[in-house]
Amino acid sequence: MKTEVFTATVVGIGEDAQMLMDDGMMILFNETAPKDLYDISFVHNAEGLNEDLEAGDELIIDGEVFSLTFVGGKANETLRDLGHATFQFNGETNSDLPGTVCIEAKPLPAIQVGSTIVFRKK
Template sequence: MVTKLSSKVTSVGAESGLMRAENMLVLFHEDVPNELKEFAIVHDNKEIKKDVQAGDRFIINDETFEILFVGGKANETLKEMGHATFQFNGESNSDLPGTICLEAKEIPEIEESHSIQIIGE
């Protein structure tokens, strides 16, 4: 397994719980505009070592989720802005090109200093 992304949460937006209640996380790198930070999980690394693909694993602290679908623009926005919308809906497709769909499991509480990783082949 290759670690494709390894990052730390640097801030959790005050409104990110609204997204979590909808089974979504919005991830952005620290250089995100302030108006987007309220809804985002902000992290410190946008260096993707290898493109993310279906079958990879998304890990928040010790909680692992299988990636089922990667939108056509998701790798590009991860590299440019450290951004993707993660939907924990069990779907294998999305109309939104920056979306990454994962298995439908409860999203854990996320706090500053928690780790985020994407691993795969």
């Protein structure tokens, strides 16, 4: 059985978050997000990350499963401490930005308040 290490419910959506999503990028932040970051973020209520993420783990958005292809060197720390991560749905196996998590490229579901976001180990 696969272990869930992060479970969140979307509680707010910044006015520019969907525009970034249309370009294959999603910014996640917990409820402490400053105003300028709230505007571009999907805001959630999760407590933090229970175990570090790595390539091959899964992101599940409203039941739709995506495979992680790369986890930047700072991504686990910021997700654990701030509930923050930047996701790029590009299937890349590397990124110059240490806080980025790359995820397989496939169509994204519509995210709304009440949507669930889960990470689980492979």
